[in-house]
Amino acid sequence: MLSRHARGFATALFSPPARLLVRAGVGPDAVTWVGTVGVSAAALWFYPRGEFFVGSVVVTVFVLFDSLDGTMARMTGRSSRWGAFLDSTLDRVGDGATFMGIGVYYLLAPAGTVANREWAIMISMAAIIASLLVSYARARAEGLGIDCKVGIAQRAERILGLGVASLLIGAGPRALVLEGIVALLAIASTITVVQRFVYVYRNADRVPPEPRVRSRERAALDPLAKGR
Numbered sequence: 001m002l003s004r005h006a007r008g009f010a011t012a013l014f015s016p017p018a019r020l021l022v023r024a025g026v027g028p029d030a031v032t033w034v035g036t037v038g039v040s041a042a043a044l045w046f047y048p049r050g051e052f053f054v055g056s057v058v059v060t061v062f063v064l065f066d067s068l069d070g071t072m073a074r075m076t077g078r079s080s081r082w083g084a085f086l087d088s089t090l091d092r093v094g095d096g097a098t099f100m101g102i103g104v105y106y107l108l109a110p111a112g113t114v115a116n117r118e119w120a121i122m123i124s125m126a127a128i129i130a131s132l133l134v135s136y137a138r139a140r141a142e143g144l145g146i147d148c149k150v151g152i153a154q155r156a157e158r159i160l161g162l163g164v165a166s167l168l169i170g171a172g173p174r175a176l177v178l179e180g181i182v183a184l185l186a187i188a189s190t191i192t193v194v195q196r197f198v199y200v201y202r203n204a205d206r207v208p209p210e211p212r213v214r215s216r217e218r219a220a221l222d223p224l225a226k227g228r
Contacts, residue, residue, distance in 0.1 A: 014071040021068075027072075028069040029082075029086060031068055032069045035063070035065025039097060044100065046101070048104040049105075052178070059098065099128040099182070103128075116179075126190075127189065131185075133193045134196070141200045144204070146204065152191055152192055153185065
């Protein structure tokens with residue numbers, strides 16, 4: 001998928017600014033926070049106003065921080081479980097804020113701008129839920145020891161599809177087309193969730209089970225067991 005093939009290009013692109021930030025004493029976690037706050041603020045400020053072109057440009061700039069912080073972590077050898085957790089969790093905040101901003105636009109848009117206001121809002125909500133499920137399915141699978149990166153609409157594809165559509169369409173009457181784009185992203189994300197369900201179902205038995213803890217050892221580890 002796009003997110004896998006673009007990794008080498010992203011690393012080469014972000015290495016120079018990553019070095020500058022590292023020399024300035026900026027840590028990867030700080031860049032992660034700045035990227036998330038920037039994406040969320042831009043999406044919730046520009047999109048509800050119908051300023052899709054400007055909003056998408058600003059959102060895209062801050063989305064690039066998602067690759068920049070990873071490059072910095074690898075460059076400094078500061079990759080950690082905490083950093084991975086922070087990055088993945090805050091990504092969900094940015095994704096949700098993006099679709100929320102579009103949903104608020106549909107809610108506040110002048111009459112005639114949106115073909116079916118209720119439908120557009122429901123599609124935006126469906127897109128939020130589906131995008132969160134895509135990420136949760138992967139995280140839960142990895143918690144079971146299954147590397148689950150399959151699917152037609154991973155985060156890079158969703159960002160690219162929404163960003164390009166917003167940049168080309170802008171606001172006004174042509175924004176009606178954005179409803180179709182959001183609907184397609186919601187459908188693609190739902191298909192991705194199903195693909196990951198099927199993948200985990202087929203591979204769950206191939207992962208060796210965790211070693212069992214003997215009852216005496218379990219009792220020693222469980223503070224509540226002593227009071228039973």
